[in-house]
Amino acid sequence: MTATETSPTGGRTFRPSLLGIGLTLLGLALFVRLGFWQLDRADQKQALLDQYASGQQTQVEITSQNARTLPRYQRVKVSGRYDPAHQILLDNMPSHAGQPGYRVLTPLDTPAGWLLVDRGWLPLGATRKNLPDIRVGGEARTVTGTTDALPRAGLQLAIPPVDQSAPWPRLLSFPTHDALEQQLGRELLAGLLLLDPSQPEGYERIWEAHLGFKPERHVGYAVQWFALAAAALILFLVTSFRTKKATDESSR
Structure with a gap:
């Protein structure tokens, strides 16, 4: 290569730091795991939707034989x-x-x-003292x-004592x-x-069906996490290429 020629990387060499490698691997592991977790949540929500749709197609009479085995919805x-x-x-x-x-x-x-x-x-x-009239025939x-x-709370508290009065x-x-x-x-x-x-x-x-977020929203979140993983990898690659002068100085 003559003095007037340049290398394909513009005189830069790939020399990642140990800190950069560690942080990148940690970020990739975290972002990818969160992405797959959101995809799993999307699958769970879709299963609930499918279960709800399936349960609405037929009507079953509750009996002593099936009362404890009926599926949700x-x-x-x-x-x-x-x-x-x-x-x-x-x-x-x-x-x-x-x-x-x-x-x-x-x-x-x-x-x-x-x-x-x-x-x-x-x-x-x-006020909460003014309770609604909920009378019904017997x-x-x-x-x-x-x-x-x-219905379940996000944080389940201890069961308060029952006041029979x-x-x-x-x-x-x-x-x-x-x-x-x-x-x-x-x-x-x-x-x-x-x-x-x-x-x-x-x-x-x-x-x-009680979903909170719909499956599509979880998929959207998964895409965001995977995009962050890709961005972290690109940032690692860009910052790991150094000029020959910077490489020489870092090796002193």
Whole structure:
């Protein structure tokens, strides 16, 4: 090569530092792991959507044989009688539009066992002492709805002691299954029955699979993490090429 010629890298050599290698490998491992975690979350959310769609296609009657094995989001029908005297108001439950309020849980005595029916959402009153009127008849009836799990808080607190003298309906915030059994003093079937909007004696009912973020949003986040991984690799490569003078000085 003559004095007038230049090398393909413009006189620069690839000489990464140990610190640069370590930081790049750490960043790549973190960004790629987060990207695949978001893709896994997207798959989980899509599975919930598929389960919801599948469960809505057929209706199953709840019996003592299948009551404890029904999948989430299965459309069902069941006969029984409401217990109007012992109802639960789930606190901190937003409406479909995000307005604060309650969801009304009413025990239903069925041949398969006691089942909590979610009769829908009601807004807050002027104060929390002004509870809504949720009276319901106790006659025999057949109800239809969709099975679901209890709402869960991001951070589950300890179960507060049960005050048996507290009036009904009782106001509870994200109770567990065990806490509800303690409040009601009876064994309950797992989960809830989300009362169909066509059923009488209910409130706002806009039911859907509980997703938080939809699968597409998780995929978008995954793309961002993978893009950060690519950017970290490119930055490492760019900064690892040094001029001959800089290389010589760093080797002294």
